[in-house]
Every structure is written in C-alpha cells, then in structure tokens.
Amino acid sequence: MKTCKKILALALSLMLMATAIAGCASPTGANPPAAPADGTSVPAPQAPADAGPKKETLRVITYFAGSDQWVPVWKEVIAEYQTQNPHITISDESVPTAGTNDVFRPKMNADIAANTPTDLALYFNGSDAKPLLDSGMYVTWESYLAADPAWNSQFVDGALPAGECEGQLISLPYIGFFEGLTYNAKIFRDYSLDPPDSWENILKAVEVLAKTDIIPISTSLLNPTVSIETMVLAEVGPDAQKKIADPSWAPALDRFKVLYEMNAFPKDAATLADADSRPLFVDGRAAMSFNGSWVLNSLRDNPDMRIIAVNPPPGSSGTKGAIVAGFGSGWYMSKQAAQRSEESLKFVKYMCSPEILSRFIQVGGSAAMKIELPPDTEPVLLSATEMVSAASSMSNPIDAQMPREAFNKLAKDLIYVCEGEKTSIELLEEVKELIASAS
Amino acid sequence: MVLKNKKQALLFLLPALLFISVFLIVPLFRTVYYGFTSWHNFSPNKTFIGLENYKKLLNDRVLWISIKNTGILIVGVLIFQIGVSMLLAICVDSIKHGMRFFRTVYFFPIVISATAIGLMFSLIYKYDYGLLNYFVTIFGGEREVWLTKERAIFMVLIPVCWQYVGFYFVVFLTGISKIPDDICESAALDGIRAWQKAFYITIPLLKDILVSNLVLVVSGCFRVFDMVYIITGGGPMNSSELLSSYMYRKAFMDYNVGYASSIAIVMIILGLALTGVMRTLANKIQSE
Structure with a gap:
C-alpha cells in the first residue's frame, strides 16, 4: 500500500512536470530542422512524388x-x-x-x-x-x-x-501608406476659409475655429507620431529629414508650440490617445487632423473629407509636395x-x-504590386491618389529611421516644448543622446 | 508533521520549486545581470556596461517622478485603503442588520479586474464624454480636463483605493469578529461609548491584522501598473508615471531592456527596504 502511494505520488509529480514542459514545445508540432547559421535563402525539402498534400x-x-x-x-x-x-x-x-x-x-x-x-x-x-x-x-x-x-x-x-x-x-x-493633412471641406466652406494648403491658411483656420465649438486640429499629444512626421518633413524637406534629430528640425517642433498656444488642439490633447483623437475628426467635430492612409477607410462615406500634403511654411527649407509615404x-x-x-x-x-x-x-x-482599382472611388481616396501622384518626393517616416526609444522620446516630450518646459533644441539633443546610446 | 518521510515531502515540493526557480529566481538573477548591460530591441547582443544604467538613473527626471508618485500612492493607500476599510469594518460591525449586504457591496470591486476598473475610470474622466463632465454640465458648470499634470496621479489613486478597500474591510471585519464578546460586554456594562470601544478595544486588539495589512498594502503599491497604463498612460508629461509603468515603457515600448532591468532592480530594492521597515515596525508594535 505504501509503495503504491509512493508510485502514485511520483507519477503525479512527473505528470505535472511533463505538462509544464509540454507548453515549451514547438507550436507547429514536429520539430523542424535547425536553420543554418549562414546563408539566408533556404531550399525547401521536396515531398515524395506519390504522397498527397501533407497536413x-x-x-x-x-x-x-x-x-x-x-x-x-x-x-x-x-x-x-x-x-x-x-x-x-x-x-x-x-x-x-x-x-x-x-x-x-x-x-x-x-x-x-x-x-x-x-x-x-x-x-x-x-x-x-x-x-x-x-x-x-x-x-x-x-x-x-x-x-x-x-x-x-x-x-x-x-x-x-x-x-x-x-x-x-x-x-x-506589401501594403504602402502615405501621410498628410486631412481636412473637412464642409467646415472650411461654412466658415469661409481657404483649404489648409499653406501654413498661413492653417493659422487662419486655427484662429477662426478656436473661437467656435469646432476643434481646429484633432491630434493626440500623448502620441503625435503622424503630426511630427509630416511637420518635420514639411519644415526641412526630404534631405534634411534623413539627418535624424538635426537642429534644423527645431522650427517644426516650435510650430506645435505656436498651434498649442492658439488652442488648435483638443483641450485634453496631453492625455488623449491617438485612437480617441481620430473620432473627433471623423465625426465632424474637428476641422483638420494629421492622418495616414490607414484612416481613410473611416472617411470614405463623407464626401467632404480630403487629404493633402503639408506644404512648407514660409522661411523653411521644405519642398512643396513632399510627402511621407512608402511601404x-x-x-x-x-x-x-x-x-x-x-x-x-x-x-x-x-x-x-x-x-x-x-x-x-x-x-x-x-x-506594392501592379493592380487595378475599381472606377467608383470615393472623393477622399481620389484626393489621396492626387496627393500621391503629385508628390515631389516620398520619404520614409522618421520613426522608421531612428531607434524606437529615441522616437518615443521625441513624440512623448513634444508636450514639454508646447508647455515651454523644454526648448525644441534641448529635446533634439536628448533624442540624439538616446540614438548614440542605442547604437 | 503530516509527511514523516522527508523524501516524500521533497518530492512534493520539487515541482513548485522547479516552477519558482524557472519563472522567478532565474529571471530575477538574469534581470540583475541585464541591469549592467546595454541591451536594445531584444537583440541577441548585449554589451556589459557596468554601472552606466544606474548612473543614468540618477539623472533621470522621470525616475524621480516615478519614485515620488509611488510614495504618494503608498501614503494614499495607507490612509484610504487601511483607514477607510478599518472605519467601515468598525461601523459595519456595530450594526445589527445588513452586515452581509455591506460585506458583499464593499468586497465587490475586488472581483472586477483592474483593467476593467481602469477602463471604467478612464471613461469617467474623459473630457469629451466623461461621466464627471456630464454631471458638471448638468449642474451648469464648464467641462474640465480632469487628468492634468497636477492631479493625474491623484485621479489614478481613487480607483486604486476603491478597488482594494473591500479586501482589507473583510480582513478587518473577520478580525473584529474574533474579539471575545466578554470584553465588549464588560465594557458595555461600564458604559463605554462607541468611539471609546473602537479606540480602546477594537483597534488595539486588531494590531496583528493591522500590521499584516500594512505590509500587504505597501508591497502591493509596487505592483500597481494597469490602472496607470490605462487611465493616463503615465502622462501628462510623465506626471502620473509609477516605477512599474516606467519600467514597462522602457522595456516594451522603448525596447531598452538593459535600462528597464535597472529600474526593476531599483523597484526590488525599494520594495524590500520598505517591507523591511514595515516588518521592523510590526515587530516593535507586536512586542509592546
């Protein structure tokens, strides 16, 4: 009886251990042969001619x-x-x-x-x-x-x-993307404003709309990825955009401070998640928003939605028609x-x-492949096609060109620049330090 | 001793020991090592950099904000979780009917996940469609941004306290029920008042439970993560960052695993130090 109990206890312990170890097994079932240390393209094994397709x-x-x-x-x-x-x-x-x-x-x-x-x-x-x-x-x-x-x-x-x-x-x-400034043409018509195709027009729209219930620019300052990417490119152009965290980027960050002080952003922008800022624009409560191609699907039903490139502000070294786009x-x-x-x-x-x-x-x-789109394309997609085809250059987003930690610093600390607790140059120097420590 | 044979006892302890070793002890030692490395992007390459991460920590403003916020959290939960739960337990114990009802009501938040509570409170605090602003506008007020730099950490403190008050309430209530009736009855014969009973009988006799709860509450503060992550994301301007959320951000959003490991080590040291202080205090109180 005592021996029987011992065997039972041993069996239970082994089962417990086996269950735990089973979780570490290869998810595909059979263990595949180890990958070679060198060489990058691997020939697949040939199945026997008479065998059916293997599950x-x-x-x-x-x-x-x-x-x-x-x-x-x-x-x-x-x-x-x-x-x-x-x-x-x-x-x-x-x-x-x-x-x-x-x-x-x-x-x-x-x-x-x-x-x-x-x-x-x-x-x-x-x-x-x-x-x-x-x-x-x-x-x-x-x-x-x-x-x-x-x-x-x-x-x-x-x-x-x-x-x-x-x-x-x-x-x-596979699927490419583009980024730009989306705007609601109806709001611009209602307030007799010109489309935001220049920095002056953007400032004018912000000035007029900030006095109304309409939020001028819907963006999250908790994670302003697209906003920073498009503004930096507009400010410095495609060449200087590749010089990561270059001091020439500073005016682009300072323009956020200008907009912030003009009450261009939602009042809770500092804690507003990107996903929460988007509906403000989609529902027509905001006039503009920095957005990417991945948002256009939610704008298709509204015939007044448009997307355009952010054009270089006066005095900047940016290039007209330059867009953040790529695969x-x-x-x-x-x-x-x-x-x-x-x-x-x-x-x-x-x-x-x-x-x-x-x-x-x-x-x-x-x-990324040669395809044909159906002819009944919606206005917002047409404006997107127009923007992309008229683009003077297509640049990779800056977040893909720098370590994640450095970009997160740039995006998360933009609010410090807006609040005046840090200068844009100081922020860019901190970003550069992170890039150096990551490399 | 139930198991007289030591080999049998060891056999039963082995699986648990294995689990703890694999999932706790080994990762802990590895974290200590990673804290001395430069390790980015979960890359296979780590570089030993000695104390560099810790030197950087000393000048990291966000770390000090996180430590300050963790301190605020500890003080907050000591006052509101321990204080309120004890008060509630004493009050509920003194009523004749409905004790079970109150016990259930106060305990209920414990069964809700912290993530769900975090989401619920994040909806309450929303500027645009939050419940708080709904009530403010009903009473003719202007909508307000609740999660500001100055008060974000306190707004996070509310759900943290609310969730666990019920747990400590039940522990205190159980402790009160163990107080011998004859003490209370003889005090009642002497004409003791309710507040005198609370201060001179109930609280002194709950000393052991109070000490255990204090230790649990303080160590629990280092585990608070989900509420901050969901409600404020550590913002605005890192004003509600906690050690746990900052460590997570560095490891899984910034991919600076070496630096995140050094934050984890700071957390462990602070946690152990505080728990040590609490234990010393507890021993002192118990020996009195």
Whole structure:
C-alpha cells in the first residue's frame, strides 16, 4: 500500500512536470530542422512524388487585428485559402498595433528572443527590420524572386527597396501608406476659409475655429507620431529629414508650440490617445487632423473629407509636395518554415498576387504590386491618389529611421516644448543622446 | 508533521520549486545581470556596461517622478485603503442588520479586474464624454480636463483605493469578529461609548491584522501598473508615471531592456527596504 502511494505520488509529480514542459514545445508540432547559421535563402525539402498534400499548420502574424481596417478582408482571404487548400491550417496570431497600445512589436521581439518566430509575419520595415535580420531567423527574398521572374515583375518600381535592411531584402513590401493633412471641406466652406494648403491658411483656420465649438486640429499629444512626421518633413524637406534629430528640425517642433498656444488642439490633447483623437475628426467635430492612409477607410462615406500634403511654411527649407509615404510593412518568412516545406512560400505568393492585394487596397493604402482599382472611388481616396501622384518626393517616416526609444522620446516630450518646459533644441539633443546610446 | 518521510515531502515540493526557480529566481538573477548591460530591441547582443544604467538613473527626471508618485500612492493607500476599510469594518460591525449586504457591496470591486476598473475610470474622466463632465454640465458648470499634470496621479489613486478597500474591510471585519464578546460586554456594562470601544478595544486588539495589512498594502503599491497604463498612460508629461509603468515603457515600448532591468532592480530594492521597515515596525508594535 505504501509503495503504491509512493508510485502514485511520483507519477503525479512527473505528470505535472511533463505538462509544464509540454507548453515549451514547438507550436507547429514536429520539430523542424535547425536553420543554418549562414546563408539566408533556404531550399525547401521536396515531398515524395506519390504522397498527397501533407497536413500543415502555418503560424502567421500580422497587424490585421482588433479595429484594424483590413481585418474583414484578411479573415476572408485566409478562410478562402484554407478552403482551397484543405491540408493547410492558418494559425492566425495577429495582434493589434496602435499607438500606445502597440502589442505587435513586443510580441515579435519576444518571439525572436524566445527563438519561436512565426512561420510568416507581415511586420514593419525600416529600423524594425534590424532585430529580425540580426536574429538570423528569417530568409531574404532575392533568390525566391529570381526563381520566379513572373512574380517578380508584378511588383511596382521602387517598392522592393523598402524591404531592404543593410542591403538585404528581408521583407517583401506589401501594403504602402502615405501621410498628410486631412481636412473637412464642409467646415472650411461654412466658415469661409481657404483649404489648409499653406501654413498661413492653417493659422487662419486655427484662429477662426478656436473661437467656435469646432476643434481646429484633432491630434493626440500623448502620441503625435503622424503630426511630427509630416511637420518635420514639411519644415526641412526630404534631405534634411534623413539627418535624424538635426537642429534644423527645431522650427517644426516650435510650430506645435505656436498651434498649442492658439488652442488648435483638443483641450485634453496631453492625455488623449491617438485612437480617441481620430473620432473627433471623423465625426465632424474637428476641422483638420494629421492622418495616414490607414484612416481613410473611416472617411470614405463623407464626401467632404480630403487629404493633402503639408506644404512648407514660409522661411523653411521644405519642398512643396513632399510627402511621407512608402511601404512600411512587408512579409517575412522564417528559415524554419522555409526548410519545413514550400507551403509558407505558397501562401506568401497567394497574398502577394494582384487579385488578393487589390482587395486590401480597396479598403486603404497603396499597393506594392501592379493592380487595378475599381472606377467608383470615393472623393477622399481620389484626393489621396492626387496627393500621391503629385508628390515631389516620398520619404520614409522618421520613426522608421531612428531607434524606437529615441522616437518615443521625441513624440512623448513634444508636450514639454508646447508647455515651454523644454526648448525644441534641448529635446533634439536628448533624442540624439538616446540614438548614440542605442547604437 | 503530516509527511514523516522527508523524501516524500521533497518530492512534493520539487515541482513548485522547479516552477519558482524557472519563472522567478532565474529571471530575477538574469534581470540583475541585464541591469549592467546595454541591451536594445531584444537583440541577441548585449554589451556589459557596468554601472552606466544606474548612473543614468540618477539623472533621470522621470525616475524621480516615478519614485515620488509611488510614495504618494503608498501614503494614499495607507490612509484610504487601511483607514477607510478599518472605519467601515468598525461601523459595519456595530450594526445589527445588513452586515452581509455591506460585506458583499464593499468586497465587490475586488472581483472586477483592474483593467476593467481602469477602463471604467478612464471613461469617467474623459473630457469629451466623461461621466464627471456630464454631471458638471448638468449642474451648469464648464467641462474640465480632469487628468492634468497636477492631479493625474491623484485621479489614478481613487480607483486604486476603491478597488482594494473591500479586501482589507473583510480582513478587518473577520478580525473584529474574533474579539471575545466578554470584553465588549464588560465594557458595555461600564458604559463605554462607541468611539471609546473602537479606540480602546477594537483597534488595539486588531494590531496583528493591522500590521499584516500594512505590509500587504505597501508591497502591493509596487505592483500597481494597469490602472496607470490605462487611465493616463503615465502622462501628462510623465506626471502620473509609477516605477512599474516606467519600467514597462522602457522595456516594451522603448525596447531598452538593459535600462528597464535597472529600474526593476531599483523597484526590488525599494520594495524590500520598505517591507523591511514595515516588518521592523510590526515587530516593535507586536512586542509592546
């Protein structure tokens, strides 16, 4: 009896430990062969000729989650893919990415740190790609594109370099974006104001609207990412914009102080989340807002919504028509997935086909592939097309060109400049220090 | 001793020990090490930089704001959680009917997650459509920005206190119920008044429970994170940042893991020091 109890206790303890350890197993089931330390493109193993399609689960992470505008299309296309390929199960690990609630970057970084990257990731380019490249866990795409010239030729000119990091194409650019100043033309008509296509017109509109119930510019000073990106580019132009935290950026930050003192922003802008500032503009309670292409879907139903480039203020060194635009995200494929089978590549090719991509672009953004849009496009999207096609230059956003900590400092501490507790030069020096310590 | 065989006892302790080692002890030692490194973006490369992170901490204005706010939080919860919960427990104990009702009502916020409470209070404080401003406008007032630099931390303190008052209330109430009836009855025969009973009988006899609650409350302050994160995001101008929220921001928003680890170590040291002080005080009080 005593021995029996001992065996039972031992068995229970072992079961508990086994359960705990089971959680650490590879999520895809079978352990894939280890990725080689060098070389970036990995040949997939060939399946035996007589074998049917092998069941496989693809772990995919994207930002098509939460309130993201592309979620319905994403759900549709992966459902269709699984119907067409019954042996494939898409394990959708998508998480939202939005301002202060960005859980996407932490999850990606945690996956890398834990050596459990998803098979495929639609993740950011620019400085966000660096940790992925450094990890050595992801393939580069050059050889895959070279092996399929027809697929390669479908990408628009200039799209692919956006996926490069240190000269290697680690990400396959997908949906592009643009940023600008959105405004409600009806409010401008109602108050006999000229469109905000110049700094003088913006100031005039702020002066008039600040005396009314209309919020002149709806922006969050808790996380003013788009506002800073567009204002800096307008102030210094595309060349100086690449000189990160250059003192020449200071006047752009000072212009926020001017606007802040004119009561241009919501009264609670300092604690207003980006997601909360947006409805103020969408609902017609604010006249202007610095926005990106990802917001246009929510403006489509209003025929008075427009988006324009922020033009250089007088005395600045900016260039007229310069916009922040590019392909800020793209597809990453893990070496483990590439080694396991060709299914991950097949799925990427399905996603990066003009037919599928055009379904995403009808919701918002610009395409990295040659697609055709339907003729009945809404006014706000037309103004966007006009802005992009008339752009004198397209620059990467500054947040993609500097370490995250440094950009967060710039964005979060802008309020100190507005409140006069810090000068713009002091803030830029602090940002530079962070850049130096991160490199 | 239930288990006379030490081997059996060890066998049963092993899984828990393994869990604690893997998920607590090892990460703790690694955090100490990371605090001495420059580690950005969760990159595989870390550089040992000695005390640089700690030197930087000394000049970090936000760290000092966080420490000050954590101090405000500790004082606030000592007054409002311990004080109010004890007052409520004494009041509820003195009523003849409805004790169960009050116990349930006061305990209820404990079962709601801190995130839900944070969201609820963030909606209450909203300038545009918040409940507070709704009432202000009903009474003819002007809408107000509630989360200002000066009062943001106090606005966060309200839900933090509100959530846990019920917990300490129940603990105090249980303690009061253990006070022997004959003491109270003999005091009643001597004509003791309610406030005299509270000050000369109830509170002195609750000394042990009071000490435990004080230790729990102080150590709990270092864990407050979700309320700040949701209600103010640490703003405006870092005015409501706590050590926990600042550490999270540095690690998971700025990806400066080395620096965040050094903040975590400061948190641990401060927490241990304060708990030590509380324990010394507790021993002193108990020995009196």
